[in-house]
Amino acid sequence: MQTATGVTVIEHGQLVDGTGSTAIRDAALVIENGLITFVGPAAAMPVVPPNATRIDAHGGTIMPGLIEAHFHATYFDVEALEDLDIKYPVEYVTLLAGCNAKLALECGYTSARSGGSLFNVDVWLKKAIETDMIPGPRLAASGREICGVGGLMDWNPDYRKIGMDGLVLLVNGADEARAAVRKLVKDGIEWVKTYPTGDAASPDVNDHHTLCMTFEEMHAVVATAHNHGLKVTGHCRAMEGIKNALRAGYDTLEHGTFIDDEALEMILARDVPVIPALYFELASIERGPEFGLSQRVIDGHQETLDGGTESARRILKAGGRIGLGGDYGFGWNPHGQYARELTFFHKHVGFTPLEVLKCATQTGAEILGRAHELGTLAIGKLADVLVVDGDVVADIAILEDRSRFIAVMQGGIVKAGRLARA
Ligand SMILES: [Zn+2]
Structure with missing residues (x-):
């Protein structure tokens, strides 16, 4: 990805x-x-060349x-889980993914860690972004997701002989x-994205207290992935799946989602980041009926929301790391609303705005394995910077409104926001 040439000064804002x-004034x-x-x-700023580009962040x-x-x-933005795998071919899904990447950047997301991909789109989407072919967040790519046969993601009945070619690799x-x-x-x-547990979305045989992979399968995934330098994550709701x-x-x-003291100790002992993705649960409860989610499913999402909220609070309070990402891409939780996760963590989970912002920047970069070059504003790091109209610490919900972005920068280049449109 190209970086800017020359000098840019952003000044007068907090x-x-x-x-x-704490925020630095002026x-x-x-x-x-x-x-x-x-x-x-600003008072301590070194002298810059007279031809430096200046961006006024006043207010x-x-x-x-x-x-x-x-x-x-x-x-x-699927309206039913089944649509994920069989609705569109790879050609169209790839184009949709390109649009979603552009949208995420416009929403202020300069980097993203994938939580799973249809076909092998992420790898090539990343290449297109890295070579400046299309705009999008710096991407850590996942591929097809791994789940046990008969587990949460194995929803196509065998008599239809459809398989799960697009989204999932089913293992026994x-x-x-x-x-x-x-x-x-x-x-x-x-x-590598895996499915150790079920979810409220599948209340009959794979609910949020069931397991969808064995420990032996999970251990084999980790040993193989780590041998090749890949990282492993998993959809973990049930407590035993987390352990x-x-x-x-x-x-x-x-x-x-569901942790006890032992699970918390294990999380802290290895300092493993947890990405709760909680706003998805609220969206499923509030908007589920519009999309035909049953009351049982909605009740399960409520239990998940309550459990996940409590767990996130405990992890942060105990000094653990929380990453923010929201599983956007469902009809009731569509792309473009990513920053609702931040507002939710402040208003409903009780994190302070500065804690939320740290989770959504510094911890995100740590998850990507790129904390040395991304995630905080520090000397020597890439200038992936947002200039926002308003006091984000006083009202974090400002970040939900794309029209408030003055500049969304990657490597010092303004890619989106008012200055990009000007
Ligand atoms: Zn997901």
Whole structure:
């Protein structure tokens, strides 16, 4: 991805650096050739060349680009789970994914970690973004998701002989789990997404207290993935699935819904980031009836929301790491509303705005394995920066409104926001 040339100064706004530190009033940020070279009070800013580009952030906030830690570029706002796998061919899904990537960048998300992809779209979407063919977040790519036969994602009945060609690799036993990871290694992915547990979406046989993979399968996934330098995550709701994932050596936990003291200790012992994706649950409860979700499913989402909220609070309070990403890409939780997750974590889960912003920037970069170059505003890092019209610390919901972005920058280049349109 190209970076800017020359010098840019962003000045007069408050600056939130993404570490959780208090905002700096009347701050300045200096960018040289795409990298941050000064961050601090405007009064202490070094002399810059007279031809430097100047961006006035007066009355606004200068902050790191947001990081979506559970992004599905290929989920195209489906109205039923089944549509994910069989509605469209790879050609059309790829185009939809490109549109979703562009939208995410316009929403202030300069990086994203995929939580699973149809076909092998992510790997090539990443290439298109990295070569500036299309705009989008810097992407950590996943591939097809791994689930046990008969588990949550194995919804097509055998008599229809449809299989799960697009979205999922179904496995029976450790050998098949290893084979699935080896296929993903060849595909060129970075993150292996698995399904250790069920979900409220499938109340009959794979609800949120059931397991969809054995420990042996999960351990085989991790051993094979780590051998090839890939990372592993999983959809973890049921407590035993969470513990299996932690014992197997997972790198992150998606959801981490139901935890007890032992699970919390295990999360903290290895400092494993958890990405709760909680707004999805609220959206499923509030908008589910419009999309035909049954009362049983909605009740399950309520239990998940309550459990997940309590777990996220406990993990943060105990010093654990929470990443923010929202499973956007369902009809009731569509692409473009990513920052609702941030508002939700402040208003309903009780995180302070600065804690929320840290989770959505610094922790996101740690999950990506790129904390040395992304995630906070610090000297030497890539200038992935948002300039927002308004005080984001006083009202974090401002980030939900794309029209409030003055600039969305990657590597010092303005890619979206008012200045991009001007
Ligand atoms: Zn997901």
